[in-house]
Amino acid sequence: MSSTDSQTNTSKEDNKESSPKPAAEKPAPPKPAAEKPAPPKPEEALPAFEKELTDRIVNQFADDVEVGYVKENRTRINVKKEKILDVAKFIKDQTPFDHAESVSGVDFPEDKEIEVVYHLGSYTDNRYSKQILALSTRAPREEIPNPGNDSTKLPSLRDVFYSVEFHERECFEMFGVYFDGHPDNRRLLLPEDWADIPPLRKDFRNKGR
Amino acid sequence: MTEQIPTDHTEQLPPGLQLEKVDDRIMTLNVGPQHPGSGHMRIIVKIDGDYIVDADPDPGYVHRGEEKMAEVRNYLLNIPHLERPVIHDSCNILYPYVLGVEDIVGIEVPERAKYVRVIAAELNRCVYIQYWLAIYGIFLGHSTMFMWPAGDRELMIDLLEKMTGARVTHSYFIPGGVRNDIPANFEDVCLRQVNYFEKRIKEYADIFYDNPILKARTEDTGVLSSQDAIRLGTTGSVLRASGIDYDVRVKEPYDVYEELDVHTNVLKDGDSYARSKIPWLDMFESCNIIRQALEKMPKSGSVRTKLRPNPKGVGNNEVYKRVESGRGAAGMHIISNGKPEPYRVKISPGSFRNLIALPYLLKGEKLGNMPAVYWSLNYWPVEADR
Amino acid sequence: MLKELVTPQNANVFVGKLGDILYKAIDKPLGMAINWGRMWSLWPVHIETACCSVEFGAASSPRYDVERFGIIEAFGSLRQCDLVVVQGTITRKMAPRLRLVYDQMPDPKYVIAMGACAITGGLYFDSYNVLPGIDGILPVDVYVPGCPPRPETLIQGCMLLQEKIKRMKAR
Numbered sequence: 001m002s003s004t005d006s007q008t009n010t011s012k013e014d015n016k017e018s019s020p021k022p023a024a025e026k027p028a029p030p031k032p033a034a035e036k037p038a039p040p041k042p043e044e045a046l047p048a049f050e051k052e053l054t055d056r057i058v059n060q061f062a063d064d065v066e067v068g069y070v071k072e073n074r075t076r077i078n079v080k081k082e083k084i085l086d087v088a089k090f091i092k093d094q095t096p097f098d099h100a101e102s103v104s105g106v107d108f109p110e111d112k113e114i115e116v117v118y119h120l121g122s123y124t125d126n127r128y129s130k131q132i133l134a135l136s137t138r139a140p141r142e143e144i145p146n147p148g149n150d151s152t153k154l155p156s157l158r159d160v161f162y163s164v165e166f167h168e169r170e171c172f173e174m175f176g177v178y179f180d181g182h183p184d185n186r187r188l189l190l191p192e193d194w195a196d197i198p199p200l201r202k203d204f205r206n207k208g209r
Numbered sequence: 210m211t212e213q214i215p216t217d218h219t220e221q222l223p224p225g226l227q228l229e230k231v232d233d234r235i236m237t238l239n240v241g242p243q244h245p246g247s248g249h250m251r252i253i254v255k256i257d258g259d260y261i262v263d264a265d266p267d268p269g270y271v272h273r274g275e276e277k278m279a280e281v282r283n284y285l286l287n288i289p290h291l292e293r294p295v296i297h298d299s300c301n302i303l304y305p306y307v308l309g310v311e312d313i314v315g316i317e318v319p320e321r322a323k324y325v326r327v328i329a330a331e332l333n334r335c336v337y338i339q340y341w342l343a344i345y346g347i348f349l350g351h352s353t354m355f356m357w358p359a360g361d362r363e364l365m366i367d368l369l370e371k372m373t374g375a376r377v378t379h380s381y382f383i384p385g386g387v388r389n390d391i392p393a394n395f396e397d398v399c400l401r402q403v404n405y406f407e408k409r410i411k412e413y414a415d416i417f418y419d420n421p422i423l424k425a426r427t428e429d430t431g432v433l434s435s436q437d438a439i440r441l442g443t444t445g446s447v448l449r450a451s452g453i454d455y456d457v458r459v460k461e462p463y464d465v466y467e468e469l470d471v472h473t474n475v476l477k478d479g480d481s482y483a484r485s486k487i488p489w490l491d492m493f494e495s496c497n498i499i500r501q502a503l504e505k506m507p508k509s510g511s512v513r514t515k516l517r518p519n520p521k522g523v524g525n526n527e528v529y530k531r532v533e534s535g536r537g538a539a540g541m542h543i544i545s546n547g548k549p550e551p552y553r554v555k556i557s558p559g560s561f562r563n564l565i566a567l568p569y570l571l572k573g574e575k576l577g578n579m580p581a582v583y584w585s586l587n588y589w590p591v592e593a594d595r
Numbered sequence: 596m597l598k599e600l601v602t603p604q605n606a607n608v609f610v611g612k613l614g615d616i617l618y619k620a621i622d623k624p625l626g627m628a629i630n631w632g633r634m635w636s637l638w639p640v641h642i643e644t645a646c647c648s649v650e651f652g653a654a655s656s657p658r659y660d661v662e663r664f665g666i667i668e669a670f671g672s673l674r675q676c677d678l679v680v681v682q683g684t685i686t687r688k689m690a691p692r693l694r695l696v697y698d699q700m701p702d703p704k705y706v707i708a709m710g711a712c713a714i715t716g717g718l719y720f721d722s723y724n725v726l727p728g729i730d731g732i733l734p735v736d737v738y739v740p741g742c743p744p745r746p747e748t749l750i751q752g753c754m755l756l757q758e759k760i761k762r763m764k765a766r
């Protein structure tokens with residue numbers, strides 16, 4: 001899959017021609033981050049309110065989390081998959097985010113990983129009603145998927161944010177990410193007799209494409 | 210005898226196909242997909258006598274793989290099929306995509322185009338709600354309530370046809386503005402039709418909303434408390450009927466909604482009646498917005514910034530945009546990797562988010578109330594399935 | 596004389612022959628009458644498959660009013676229906692259900708394929724979950740193209756079907 005060449009941006013070679021990165025901006029990500037803020041802004045230009053929000057989470061979880069980007073009204077935090085439940089609990093209890101708007105899976109065959117992004121929103125706090133916090137984590141990806149029985153597993157956030165229930169079911173059938181602790185990891189949208197690989201993976205091709 | 214299920218077989222079956230233990234008292238009913246009270250989906254209800262003990266929605270009968278298709282088409286070719294999930298609300302479902310692509314491609318929208326978009330989106334919201342209301346009438350066995358909205362809806366469709374050239378599938382919004390300018394003297398026609406439309410929908414109160422039979426069937430059925438509405442992450446009219454004041458047009462204004470005076474309708478009860486009333490009140494609000502927008506719109510100017518052919522995204526970028534559609538917040542998560550095609554498009558429509566409330570609301574309800582509760586969730590199956 | 600000819604053993608043959616003669620005599624007028632009846636009371640079954648159902652709904656709205664052409668609004672019970680209007684995309688999940696609905700309907704039954712999706716797969720020609728047209732699973736009588744077809748087009752399609760029924764041999 002050559003289409004995902006530019007998706008990985010950890011290696012120095014990739015970054016060279018796209019944009020010279022200010023060295024002091026943030027520590028080099030330990031894992032390949034899916035996206036980087038473009039164009040990279042100096043620290044002062046970041047919106048204060050959103051910055052404060054991410055700082056709270058980063059202070060709590062130091063090395064386990066990493067700020068994906070801070071833009072106006074949109075923030076993104078990448079978390080290691082072992083910590084996702086703790087971070088989600090912290091966000092639920094300590095910040096006004098109270099529901100998940102969408103759960104999108106993204107397949108990165110180059111990195112051998114599947115990313116799951118939870119978009120969290122807030123109904124209760126007026127100051128936060130504009131904000132969307134993207135909480136992302138990555139699960140290992142296997143070449144030959146066997147949904148439910150391979151290593152592509154993530155802890156389910158269903159007990160923290162109840163509203164992810166159907167979204168996670170959808171993610172399971174579309175990407176083969178099994179959510180540990182989800183009460184029914186059943187098919188939702190696909191036909192009952194679907195026997196192919198999960199369709200939204202990049203190596204699944206639509207006919208003629 | 211029913212307990213003796215051979216376990217060795219069930220373990221090999223894929224999830225969802227296991228045999229279940231059967232209780233003699235509990236009956237399982239399949240409602241749909243061929244059922245006048247289900248639309249395009251199936252609801253598996255378990256009933257004890259007349260009461261629903263469990264409900265399991267089974268959507269996916271119109272799952273057409275739009276998200277996969279979006280990955281092999283470029284940003285412009287994606288427009289027609291991304292509006293198909295809700296063809297009678299096509300402007301609103303396309304709105305977040307267009308806003309997102311504008312961000313990704315980096316293009317400005319002329320001021321007049323923003324107003325034209327708002328007008329089209331609000332007209333389209335009326336079209337959607339009228340259709341929804343018509344079907345709600347059918348579900349409750351109220352044929353007049355099918356005929357009136359289905360007829361009045363044509364007024365708005367006429368206006369949109371004048372603007373865009375198509376009855377329902379407009380493909381009107383494109384990154385950078387709208388496809389074509391509105392016709393000459395559209396403002397006058399629009400104002401006249403909208404005023405007449407508002408007069409017409411006022412009359413629905415007499416035959417529908419004040420109707421004692423409707424009240425008896427919908428009041429106090431399927432009550433969703435405000436805490437649960439938040440916990441389940443519902444959106445749109447379902448949320449506002451439970452007493453939460455949240456409307457993306459107000460809370461996170463896009464395009465020119467900031468300059469317009471948008472009022473949010475909120476009801477406290479959280480029952481089917483409140484949920485069926487909110488969209489109707491929203492139509493009055495839409496009429497207000499259209500009138501304001503017509504007044505404030507720049508009378509001339511360009512409506513479209515020309516795009517390069519085959520526009521590419523600027524570097525690795527992702528956006529999450531949302532708008533208030535007829536069914537609630539519609540979000541789109543678009544990831545670009547600098548190619549003409551998006552790397553991933555995820556649609557998070559209001560219908561799919563409201564669906565999770567259905568099993569919750571149906572528990573303990575009478576079977577006869579099922580259509581009233583189900584359709585009051587402002588649910589459009591095609592959109593939820595994508 | 597008739598009494599001697601007809602014995603209990605060959606009575607059924609006679610009745611059969613009599614029926615044949617009778618049938619021949621009234622076949623044409625009766626067939627026309629039957630077709631006339633079928634023509635003006637088409638009952639579409641209530642099965643919505645995709646977004647074309649919006650325009651199908653609009654066709655029974657006061658402005659278009661298909662009922663004046665003898666096509667009654669979509670009806671719940673498929674045992675009393677004789678027309679399937681396939682309203683758009685047929686996905687792999689819906690296809691067996693559609694066939695099941697068709698099989699349960701009493702003869703004679705007619706099929707209208709409404710919309711580009713039902714004819715060829717339309718916009719979704721390359722989707723992984725969409726059938727490329729329904730003629731693989733149902734015998735289609737009339738194709739109504741469009742995406743979605745305007746209600747007028749649907750009405751025209753129904754009138755073509757009526758025309759077709761008129762010329763059919765009544766069984």
Ligand code: SF4
Binds near residue numbers: 647710717
């Ligand atoms: S033909 Fe067009 S309107 Fe009809 S189902 Fe297909 S996409 Fe939808």
